[in-house]
Amino acid sequence: MEILGIIPARYGSTRFPGKALVDIHGKSMIRRVVEQARQATSLTDVVVATDDERIREHVAAFGATVVMTSPHHQSGTDRCQEVVAQVDGAYQYVVNIQGDEPFIQPEQIDRLTAVLDGTTELATLIKRITDPAVLLNPNSPKVVISAGIVAEALYFSRQPIPYQRDRPQAEWLQHHTYFKHIGLYAYRTDVLAQITQLPPSSLERAEALEQLRWLENGFRIRVVETELETVGIDTPEDLEKIMYNAQ
Structure with missing residues (x-):
């Protein structure tokens, strides 16, 4: 089963602009999410989806895959669909991982994907x-x-x-x-x-x-x-x- 993990990350959050890049004990929030997601054994690949060049440059700098998407999406779900249309790979499922949960446990991701049959x-x-x-x-x-x-x-x-x-x-x-x-x-x-x-x-x-x-x-x-x-x-x-x- 090929499963793509996508982490939507916007810069223009209404209540907390730029929060994806905020430092949390030496690492940005988005980097922490990526590193946690990469520990999930069920994901084939992990991709960050963003609409902001600052986030793209930052994510690329620490070696993660990042895809630029439209700034007009109303939800992370819409952003995930644009990513699927851009990336190579025959994925059966996509997991939408919140970009503002820096301490998400890999076990949560694997528990969810266990029912994808x-x-x-x-x-x-x-x-x-x-x-x-x-x-x-x-x-x-x-x-x-x-x-x-x-x-x-x-x-x-x-x-x-x-x-x-x-x-x-x-x-x-x-x-x-x-x-x-x-x-x-x-x-x-x-x-x-x-x-x-x-x-x-x-x-x-x-x-x-x-x-x-x-x-x-x-x-x-x-x-x-x-x-x-x-x-x-x-x-x-x-x-x-x-x-x-x-x-």
């Missing part, structure tokens, strides 16, 4: 929620999954679903297992080509979650549970927390 259209990671603050945080999307050995996503939401009508909110975690979504995606390459041609859907616009577009159009998203946490850096304050905790 040719029939899986799309796959992503989920993690059980044990903290009420996470459950109620709209910036931490939740996912409702199907029953059975092969679990699939039924719906993603920024709100806790299901709503437990007859119990106080403080007790919800005691009576139901909730999962948060971890934004590591795997796409079968033919499916990737299809979903990037879809117009934004009503559910996607309502929740601001692109994966709802795929569900609304009938695509199936397999979910894989992980116990490992991910730490994304969206703001300078997030970086300060990481730097402080790493001391």
Whole structure:
């Protein structure tokens, strides 16, 4: 199975411009992501996808493969499709690795790719929620999954679903297992080509979650549970927390 790992990296982040190049204890954020991804045994190749010459030069300087893509993409998914169209290789799947998670564990990538058997259209990671603050945080999307050995996503939401009508909110975690979504995606390459041609859907616009577009159009998203946490850096304050905790 040929699997391409793609790390989208923009310079013009609204909340943290240039964060891909920020220094974290002697290495840039994007370099840390690349080095972690390269340790995943299931990936055939790892490529950085960027729209900025500064990032391209930096990535090339430390010896990683980098592909220039359009600055007009609305999501990392769209950027991944452009990369697939440019690179050589007959890849069956693409893994979209977040460029702002410098401490992503290779085991997470390998756990996700373990379910890529040719029939899986799309796959992503989920993690059980044990903290009420996470459950109620709209910036931490939740996912409702199907029953059975092969679990699939039924719906993603920024709100806790299901709503437990007859119990106080403080007790919800005691009576139901909730999962948060971890934004590591795997796409079968033919499916990737299809979903990037879809117009934004009503559910996607309502929740601001692109994966709802795929569900609304009938695509199936397999979910894989992980116990490992991910730490994304969206703001300078997030970086300060990481730097402080790493001391």
